[in-house]
Amino acid sequence: MTRTTRSVFVALVVIVVVAALGFVYASPYIALDRVKRAADARDAQTVNEYVDFPALRDSLKQQVTELLTRRIDIQKSGNPLAVIGAMIGAALVGPLVDSYATPDGVAAILNGIPPRGDPGERPPVPSAASDSSVASGPVPAPEAPKPPQTTAGYRSFNTFVVTYQHGAGDARYSAIFRRSGLVSWRLVAVDLNG
Structure with missing residues (x-):
């Protein structure tokens, strides 16, 4: 081998x-983009590849239960009917968690709409195209909500966190991805405390 050939090699x-190290570093950002696009498109098969639903369900159950417990603690000194309402909400944690541990729920979480812990709460359903036979004229488009401020980064080598906040005074929450292989990432948890 000549010196030039060796230098080129x-x-x-x-x-x-x-390039390989750059791809490994960028892999959670790529996974986040893919799962968000799949969730927005309601592509359940692709969402299933990027979400660990049992782990997400456990995380949501813990987070929503803590959220409701804090509400009950705050409201104990206030209105007794509010405490009863919060207790009823705590009893409905299972259905709320089940509704958010779905492709629609993942889409809501990744679009800045986390569960609030309200009784009977469900993730927003994408608006369907209006039926022209029912509408009698042009329907004004609803004003799109302002997208949340989003920051993303590594918490550790195997943990990647995306934090959402709508405004300076609004509550923050985080979607947590864990490495599964060298360049594969899965959504495993939500932290409603930011």
Whole structure:
């Protein structure tokens, strides 16, 4: 091997290694984009590849139960009917969690609409195209809600966190992804405390 051939070979190896490391680093951002697009498109098969639903369900159950417990603690000194309402909400944690541990729920979470812990709460359903036979004229488009401020980054080598906040005074929450393999990531938890 000549010196020039060796230099070219070393340069190619360095380029391949840097590209591979760049791909490993970017892999959670790619996974986040893919799962968000799939959830928005209601592509359940693709969402299932990027979401660990049993782990997400456990996380949501814990987070919503804590949210309701804090509400009950705050309302104990106030209105007794509010306490009863919060207790009823605590009894309905299961159905709320089940409704958010779905592709529609994942779409809501990744679009800045986390569960609030309200009794009977369900993730918003995408609006269907209006039926022209029912409408008698042009229907004004609803004003789109302002997208949340989003930050994303590694918490550790195997944990990637996306934090959402709608405004400076609004509550924050996080979607937590865990590494599953070298470049595969799955949504495993939600932290409603930010």
